[in-house]
Amino acid sequence: MLLSSARRFQAISLLENCKGALLLNIGVAAAVTCLILLRHGVADGLIWWLLVFAMAILGRWQMTRKLQHHHLASTRPRETVYFLAAGATVNGMAWALLPICFVDLDLLGHDAPIAVIMGGLISGAALRQSGSSLMSMGFSSPIGLSLGWNFISHGGYVGLIATFELAILISLVYHLMFVSERRFLRGEIAKLQNEDATRSLTIANEDIRQKNLRLETLANGDIVTGLFNRIYFNGRMSGEIITARLNNERVALLLLDIDRFKLINDAFGHRGGDQLLKILGQRFRDAAGQDAVVSRISADEFAILITGPDVRDKSKALAQTLLEAAREPVSLGNTGVLPGISGGLAFFPDHADDTDGLFTSASMALFEAKQAGRKQWRLFDPQLKQRIDRQRKIEQDLEKAILSGKIEAWFQPQVHLASQKVVGFEALVRWFHPELGHIAPPDIVRAAHAMQLSERLTVCIADSACRLLQALPELGLPDATVSLNVSPREFTLYPVSDMLDRLTKHHRIDCRLLEIEITEEAMLDPELAGEQLQKLENAGYKLAVDDFGMGHSSLAYLIGLKVHRLKIDRSFVTDVSNNHTNRALIAAMVSLGNSLNVDIVVEGVETEAELQTLRAMGCDIGQGYFFSRPMPAEMLPNWLHRFKTEQKKSRRAVA
Known part of the structure; x- marks a missing residue:
C-alpha cells in the first residue's frame, strides 16, 4: 500500500515537472539553433529538424495535458510513468536526429559547444527526472547514442577517447538515475509512514473528541443540519399532545420531503447532499420561528411541530411559506440547484389521537402531494386513508x-x-x-x-x-x-x-x-x-x-x-x-x-x-x-x- 502511494506521488511529481522540462527543452533548442546559424548559416536541414522537434514537443505537451485532465497520475500511476517515459524518449530522439540526419555537425571540432549542450541535456535529465530512471533513460539514451556515433565518425584517437569518456559519463549517469529513483521511493515511503503515524495519532485524538461531542449531540440533535433529531422530536410531540389533550387544544404536524433527493445526492455526492440538507434545514428553522419545533427525522424528510393559538391557520400559512422558500436556488459547488419539497399536514385531535396516528396521517398527506405532482402540500383527508388502505x-x-x-x-x-x-x-x-x-x-x-x-x-x-x-x-x-x-x-x-x-x-x-x-x-x-x-x-x-x-x-x-x-x-x-x-x-x-x-x-x-x-x-x-x-x-x-x-x-x- 505504501509503495503504491509512493508511486502515485512519483507519477504526480513527474507530471508536474513535465511542463518545466518542455520549457527548458525549448530554451536549449533556441540556443542550439543560434549556434548553428552563427557557424553554418541557414540550412534546410535545420528547418526540418526544428519542425520535427516542434512536433515532438507539441505531442509531449498534448499527452501531458490529457494525463492531467483524466487524473491518471492518481488512478493509474504506473501507466502514467510509462506514457511520460515514452514522451521523453520521443523528445530525446528528436535531439538525437540533429547531428545525424539534419545538420552536418563536427561535435569534436568547431561545433563542440553543441556537444557540451547535448551532454548537459543528459545530465539535466538525470537531475530533473531523478524520480524515474525509466524516464531519464528514455530521454538520455537516444542523445548519448547520437553523440557516440558522431564521435566515432570524427575518427582518430580523439574520437575514440571522446567516445570512451562519453560511455563512462553515461554509465555514471545511469547509475545515478537508478540510485536517485530508489532514494526517492524510500524517502517517499518513509514520509508516508511518518504521515500515517501522525495521522493515526491525530485521528485517535479527534475520534475521542468527536465521540465526546457525539454523546452530547446525539441525544437531541442531528449532526448534519443542527436541527433536532427524531428521538427528541418524538418525545417532544408526545408531550405536546398530552398537553393539548388536557387543554383541549390542537397540535399540527407538518412533514416535508425533498423531491428527488437521491438524484441530487448522486450528482453532487454525499457532501453536496449534506450541504443541501443543511441549507434547507436552516431555511425551515428561520421560516418556522422559535415557537415551532423543527427536526430532521430521516435522510431527506423533515418534521415541524406547531402549537399555540391559531394552529390551523398558522400551519397552513407556514406550509405555503416553506414551499416557496425551498424554491430559491441553492449553490452546490459551482452549480445552482433548484430544489423542491412536498409536504403533508395533519392535526391532533382532528385526524389522529396519538403520536403514531398523527405521523401516519401526515405521511399519507405527503404521499398524496407527491402523487399529485410534487412541489405542493396536502392536508390529510380521512377518505385518503380509506383509499390507501383499500388499494x-x-x-x-x-x-x-x-x-x-x-x-x-x-x-x-x-x-x-x-x-x-x-x-x-x-x-x-x-x-x-x-x-x-x-x-x-x-x-x-x-x-x-x-x-x-x-x-x-x-x-x-x-x-x-x-x-x-x-x-x-x-x-x-x-x-x-x-x-x-x-x-x-x-x-x-x-x-x-x-x-x-x-x-x-x-x-x-x-x-x-x-x-x-x-x-x-x-x-x-x-x-x-x-x-x-x-x-x-x-x-x-x-x-x-x-x-x-x-x-x-x-x-x-x-x-x-x-x-x-x-x-x-x-x-x-x-x-x-x-x-x-x-x-x-x-x-x-x-x-x-x-x-x-x-x-x-x-x-x-x-x-x-x-x-x-x-x-x-x-x-x-x-x-x-x-x-x-x-x-x-x-x-x-x-x-x-x-x-x-x-x-x-x-x-x-x-x-
Whole structure:
C-alpha cells in the first residue's frame, strides 16, 4: 500500500515537472539553433529538424495535458510513468536526429559547444527526472547514442577517447538515475509512514473528541443540519399532545420531503447532499420561528411541530411559506440547484389521537402531494386513508386471487350495426373481493403493476380469451374475434408478443382472431412499444386503438402500424342523437376510418336512438349496454340464443 502511494506521488511529481522540462527543452533548442546559424548559416536541414522537434514537443505537451485532465497520475500511476517515459524518449530522439540526419555537425571540432549542450541535456535529465530512471533513460539514451556515433565518425584517437569518456559519463549517469529513483521511493515511503503515524495519532485524538461531542449531540440533535433529531422530536410531540389533550387544544404536524433527493445526492455526492440538507434545514428553522419545533427525522424528510393559538391557520400559512422558500436556488459547488419539497399536514385531535396516528396521517398527506405532482402540500383527508388502505388490500390479495381463479374474464359482445350480427367480444377483467366487493379494472391494473404481477394478470385474461375462441365455432361464430386490452406500461415490463405466441400455440387458435387493444400513448411512443407492436402485427394479431380521439393520434402511426380498428370512446357516443358536436366528431372519425380501410367501433351504445344515429352515420360495429352487459363465458350461449331470436322477431316485424 505504501509503495503504491509512493508511486502515485512519483507519477504526480513527474507530471508536474513535465511542463518545466518542455520549457527548458525549448530554451536549449533556441540556443542550439543560434549556434548553428552563427557557424553554418541557414540550412534546410535545420528547418526540418526544428519542425520535427516542434512536433515532438507539441505531442509531449498534448499527452501531458490529457494525463492531467483524466487524473491518471492518481488512478493509474504506473501507466502514467510509462506514457511520460515514452514522451521523453520521443523528445530525446528528436535531439538525437540533429547531428545525424539534419545538420552536418563536427561535435569534436568547431561545433563542440553543441556537444557540451547535448551532454548537459543528459545530465539535466538525470537531475530533473531523478524520480524515474525509466524516464531519464528514455530521454538520455537516444542523445548519448547520437553523440557516440558522431564521435566515432570524427575518427582518430580523439574520437575514440571522446567516445570512451562519453560511455563512462553515461554509465555514471545511469547509475545515478537508478540510485536517485530508489532514494526517492524510500524517502517517499518513509514520509508516508511518518504521515500515517501522525495521522493515526491525530485521528485517535479527534475520534475521542468527536465521540465526546457525539454523546452530547446525539441525544437531541442531528449532526448534519443542527436541527433536532427524531428521538427528541418524538418525545417532544408526545408531550405536546398530552398537553393539548388536557387543554383541549390542537397540535399540527407538518412533514416535508425533498423531491428527488437521491438524484441530487448522486450528482453532487454525499457532501453536496449534506450541504443541501443543511441549507434547507436552516431555511425551515428561520421560516418556522422559535415557537415551532423543527427536526430532521430521516435522510431527506423533515418534521415541524406547531402549537399555540391559531394552529390551523398558522400551519397552513407556514406550509405555503416553506414551499416557496425551498424554491430559491441553492449553490452546490459551482452549480445552482433548484430544489423542491412536498409536504403533508395533519392535526391532533382532528385526524389522529396519538403520536403514531398523527405521523401516519401526515405521511399519507405527503404521499398524496407527491402523487399529485410534487412541489405542493396536502392536508390529510380521512377518505385518503380509506383509499390507501383499500388499494393496499387489493395489492395484498391480488396474487392469491389470480391463483385461485377469483380474477375472471368477462366478455361484452360487439355487434355489426348494419347486419345486426355478433362479430366479436371484448375481454374485460372482473374481480369480486369478499370484503371490498367489486374491484374496478383500473384498480386491478394498478395493483398488478405495483406488485409486479402485470404479466400474470394479462396471461390469466388472455388464456380465457383463447378458450373462448376455441368455443366460438361451436356457437356458430367461427370468424368472431376476441379483443384483449394491454396496458402501455406492460410493453416495458415483459415481451407481450412472446407471451401471446405461447398461448395461441398452446390453444391452437388462429392469432388473427385475437385482437390487441392498445391506447394511443402506446402507439405514439416508439421507444415504449414500437418494436413489440411491430412483432404483433407481423405475427398476424389484429391491432385496435382504444379510446380513440381522447389522446393525440398520429395518422402516420395509424398507417405504419396497419391498425385494424379504431374504438371511439363512449364520451362521444353519449346523447349523440342530440349533440351536434359529438356527431361532427364521430363523422370525422368515420371518414378517417373509411379512408384508411379501418373498422370503426363505437363504445357505450345504450339506447335505440343512439344505435340508429350511429348506424346512419356509417359506424361499423357497436358495443354497449343496449346489446349486452359484460358476462362470464358460460353465459354467452344463452345470450346468443336470445339475441338471435330477438333479431328474427325484429326482422319479421319489419317485414
